Amino acid sequence: AQKVTQAQTEISVVEKEDVTLDCVYETRDTTYYLFWYKQPPSGELVFLIRRNSFDEQNEISGRYSWNFQKSTSSFNFTITASQVVDSAVYFCALSPIIQGAQKLVFGQGTRLTINP
Amino acid sequence: DAGITQSPRHKVTETGTPVTLRCHQTENHRYMYWYRQDPGHGLRLIHYSYGVKDTDKGEVSDGYSVSRSKTEDFLLTLESATSSQTSVYFCAIKNSGGGARETQYFGPGTRLLVL
Numbered sequence: 001a002q003k004v005t006q007a008q009t010e011i012s013v014v015e016k017e018d019v020t021l022d023c024v025y026e027t028r029d030t031t032y033y034l035f036w037y038k039q040p041p042s043g044e045l046v047f048l049i050r051r052n053s054f055d056e057q058n059e060i061s062g063r064y065s066w067n068f069q070k071s072t073s074s075f076n077f078t079i080t081a082s083q084v085v086d087s088a089v090y091f092c093a094l095s096p097i098i099q100g101a102q103k104l105v106f107g108q109g110t111r112l113t114i115n116p
Numbered sequence: 117d118a119g120i121t122q123s124p125r126h127k128v129t130e131t132g133t134p135v136t137l138r139c140h141q142t143e144n145h146r147y148m149y150w151y152r153q154d155p156g157h158g159l160r161l162i163h164y165s166y167g168v169k170d171t172d173k174g175e176v177s178d179g180y181s182v183s184r185s186k187t188e189d190f191l192l193t194l195e196s197a198t199s200s201q202t203s204v205y206f207c208a209i210k211n212s213g214g215g216a217r218e219t220q221y222f223g224p225g226t227r228l229l230v231l
Contacts, residue, residue, distance in 0.1 A: 045222035091158055101147060101166055102210050102220060106158035
């Protein structure tokens with residue numbers, strides 16, 4: 001069975017602080033995808049990133065960076081110099097790499113509040 | 117924008133009544149999904165479709181049925197709504213094209229309240 005755990009239910013920081021959202025996963029699949037989605041207060045789900053399990057290179061996109069460590073089954077997300085617009089619920093998700101359907105298993109989400 | 121719309125966006129219904137939610141896409145994607153979002157659970161897969169008339173169950177399919185008679189429409193039906201089905205329902209499509217493009221994009225969601 002697959003499982004994604006986001007142990008931080010809520011995080012609150014002051015603007016311009018750096019913040020890391022943790023994601024730990026369990027899977028028996030040897031190849032899999034990991035995802036992060038953002039859900040702002042307006043409610044829509046916004047795709048942020050997809051990583052393959054065979055590519056452990058960290059990724060940076062502007063103020064966002066992702067640290068994938070297969071040895072600890074973690075895929076953590078860091079926002080550098082946070083801004084109020086980063087306030088949202090963030091979801092980590094997992095799916096096996098198979099031909100066809102991509103059935104996502106989500107974590108419970110972390111609500112991030114950036115205070116001015 | 118993956119060209120996904122959901123209707124209705126909000127619905128209030130009573131226990132025991134049937135409810136159908138519609139997901140419509142404009143880009144001819146093969147795979148479509150229904151998820152529900154509940155506090156403390158994130159999103160959970162209800163059903164998905166891999167083509168016209170081809171559907172399969174997800175993690176929380178009990179009490180739900182789906183149909184896909186056209187590529188662009190994926191319907192989710194609650195045959196007899198219960199209060200435990202109060203939730204926010206999201207439709208998604210899987211973008212095709214291979215490689216990094218193959219990921220899921222979500223519709224705006226439908227907020228359902230069962231009284």
